[in-house]
Amino acid sequence: MNFNLSEEQRLLKDSVERLLDNSYGFDGRRMYQLGERGYSEAMWTRYAEIGLLALPFAERHGGFGGGAVETMIVMQAFGQALIIEPYLATVVLAGGVIRLGASEAQKADLIPAIADGRMRLAFYAESQSRYDLFDMETQAKNDGNEWILNGTKCPILHGETADNIVISARTAGD
Numbered sequence: 001m002n003f004n005l006s007e008e009q010r011l012l013k014d015s016v017e018r019l020l021d022n023s024y025g026f027d028g029r030r031m032y033q034l035g036e037r038g039y040s041e042a043m044w045t046r047y048a049e050i051g052l053l054a055l056p057f058a059e060r061h062g063g064f065g066g067g068a069v070e071t072m073i074v075m076q077a078f079g080q081a082l083i084i085e086p087y088l089a090t091v092v093l094a095g096g097v098i099r100l101g102a103s104e105a106q107k108a109d110l111i112p113a114i115a116d117g118r119m120r121l122a123f124y125a126e127s128q129s130r131y132d133l134f135d136m137e138t139q140a141k142n143d144g145n146e147w148i149l150n151g152t153k154c155p156i157l158h159g160e161t162a163d164n165i166v167i168s169a170r171t172a173g174d
Helices: 007-023 026-033 041-049 068-081 087-101 104-115
Strands: 121-124 139-143 146-150 164-167
Touching: 007 041, 007 068, 068 087, 087 104, 087 121, 087 164
Parallel strands: 121 164
Antiparallel strands: 139 146
16 A cells, blocks of 8 residues: 655645745744634635635535545644644534535535635534544424424534534434
8 A cells, every 4th residue: 555645745735834834833823813713814815725725625616626635634734833723623524514415505605615715614513423423413303494403512613703503413313
């Protein structure tokens, strides 16, 4: 099995690391935290400009069609720099739910807004589910033109700055 990065993956790794080396020192992070959103709006815009917010989404939805390795490369660089922008919450968690479970109409509406940085998301999970996203107890029942949710969710990562929140719930079955 070959664990070497492709040329494109090495370029991605180098460009993300270079961006963060030039923009994300200790003093910069501290300044970003004191801002209105608690992170850097300018860095969020920069992530959109270089395609990081579009990375894991299919090209037909406005993304770049990156996979798990490309996401890992970005997340590793973000972890090393201790970034505070809502990339994990928006692109990986909530974006992953949209990518894997949303209708085509929802994807067409949401993914371009995520990719260009206009939309920040958060994802409500359940504490008992941990890594098993199918382990959910929250129920959703349709009541005419609205849904009624019944259940308990755990605290939400970047919920205070999210434009929208993705909530998982069962509509039927186990």
